[in-house]
Each structure stands twice: as C-alpha cells, then as structure tokens.
Amino acid sequence: MHIALGVDHGGFSLKETLVDELQKLGHTILDCGSYAYDKQDDYPDPARAVGLALQRGEVERGILICGSGVGMSIAANKVRGVRAAVCHDTYSAAQGVEHDQMNVLCLGARVIGDELARALVRAFVGAQFSTAPRFQNRLNKVIAIERAQTT
Ligand code: RB5
Numbered sequence: 001m002h003i004a005l006g007v008d009h010g011g012f013s014l015k016e017t018l019v020d021e022l023q024k025l026g027h028t029i030l031d032c033g034s035y036a037y038d039k040q041d042d043y044p045d046p047a048r049a050v051g052l053a054l055q056r057g058e059v060e061r062g063i064l065i066c067g068s069g070v071g072m073s074i075a076a077n078k079v080r081g082v083r084a085a086v087c088h089d090t091y092s093a094a095q096g097v098e099h100d101q102m103n104v105l106c107l108g109a110r111v112i113g114d115e116l117a118r119a120l121v122r123a124f125v126g127a128q129f130s131t132a133p134r135f136q137n138r139l140n141k142v143i144a145i146e147r148a149q150t151t
Contacts, residue, residue: 001027001028001060001061001125002027002028002029002030002058002059002060003022003027003028003029003030003059003060003061003062003063003125004029004030004032004049004050004053004054004058004059004061004062004063005018005019005022005029005030005031005032005050005062005063005064005065006032006033006034006046006047006049006050006062006063006064006065006072007033007034007046007064007065007066007109008034008041008042008043008045008046008065008066008067008071008072009034009037009038009039009040009041010043010065010066010067010068010108010109010110011043011064011065011066011067011072011107011108011109012034012037012065012109013109014065014107014109014114014117015065017114017117017118018063018065018117018118018121021117021118021121021122022063022121022125025122025125027125030053030058030059032046032049032050032053033045033046033049034046043064043066043071043072043075044071044075046064046072047064047071047072047075047076047079048075048076048079050062050063050064050076050104051075051076051078051079051081051082051084051104052079054079054081054082054103054104055079055080055081055082060103061103061104061105061124061125062076062082062084062103062104062105063104063105063106063107063121063124064076064084064104064105064106064107065106065107065108065109066106066108066109067108067109067110067111068086068108068110068111069086069088069106069107069108069111070086070106070108072084072086072106073085073086073104073106076104076106080146081103081146082103082104083100083101083102083103083104083142084102084103084104084105084106085100085102085104085105085106086106086107086108087102087105087106087107087120087124088107088108088111088112088116088120089120090119090120090122090123091123093105093120093121093123093124093127094123094124094126094127095127096124096127097124097127097128097129098127098128098129098130098135099130099135099138100135100138100139100142101129101135101139102124105120105121105124107120
C-alpha cells in the first residue's frame with residue numbers, strides 16, 4: 001500500500017519508528033513533512049498535505065502524528081474525503097477502518113510509546129472496510145453530510 005505520512009514537531013520523535021515499521025511491512029511512504037525537527041512548524045500543514053494526497057488518489061491511506069493526535073485529526077477532517085481519527089488502542093485502529101472506512105490514522109507522540117505506535121499502525125494497515133451493506137449505508141450518510149456543505 002502507498003501511505004502518506006505527516007508529522008509536526010510534537011510528533012517528530014515517532015516518525016523514524018513508523019517509517020521503519022511501514023517499510024518492514026512492505027508499504028511505500030509519501031513523506032508529507034516535516035522533514036526535520038522544527039519547533040516552529042504547525043500541524044495543519046502536514047495534515048493538509050496528507051489529505052490532498054489522499055484526495056488526489058496518490059495514496060490509499062494516511063498517518064499523521066502530532067503531540068496528541070487531536071490537532072492533526074481536526075485539520076485533516078477539513079479535507080473532503082478524509083476520515084481521520086485519533087486511535088490509541090488497536091481495536092479502534094482496526095475497527096475504524098472496518099466499520100467507518102477511516103483512511104487517516106492520527107497518533108499522539110506525547111501520549112503513546114514506540115511499540116504501541118507500531119502495533120497501532122499494524123492494526124490500521126492490516127484492516128479493510130467491511131463489505132456488509134450496513135457499513136456502506138452509514139458511510140453514504142457520512143458522505144451526504146459532507147456533500148451538503150456548500151462552501
Ligand atoms: C505541538 O506543540 C502540539 O500542540 C501539537 O503537536 C498537537 O499536539 C496538537 O494537537
């Protein structure tokens with residue numbers, strides 16, 4: 001799978017670990033920055049870059065890391081077609097894909113450690129959206145909310 005990865009200074013410490021994990025699993029990475037630790041960077045920039053890469057179909061999934069995961073999820077969800085959530089347990093990281101077609105996993109590097117981050121990424125990339133009609137119906141309703149926005 002081709003996966004976009006974005007971090008800010010709060011998430012930078014986890015970047016190398018997750019690049020390693022994704023590469024070990026055989027995935028390729030689109031690096032959406034930040035490319036070096038920069039205390040002045042702002043999470044909306046990598047969140048937007050990952051969201052637009054998804055929207056353009058350049059990647060199948062995205063992973064965003066900030067201090068808490070919250071800012072990244074708020075910003076990424078402003079991009080049409082993005083379904084981002086903070087998941088710090090493996091059940092949600094997989095079920096969010098299976099039931100909700102979550103396409104961006106957000107993590108907080110100040111909240112979790114390296115091994116949990118690796119496990120969360122494995123759960124996220126290993127999950128597929130369910131083919132059960134009830135989940136597609138729910139997704140259609142979510143998409144209808146998005147499409148009803150005029151601006
Ligand atoms: C950065 O200091 C921090 O505010 C940011 O990484 C993130 O946690 C926001 O949600």
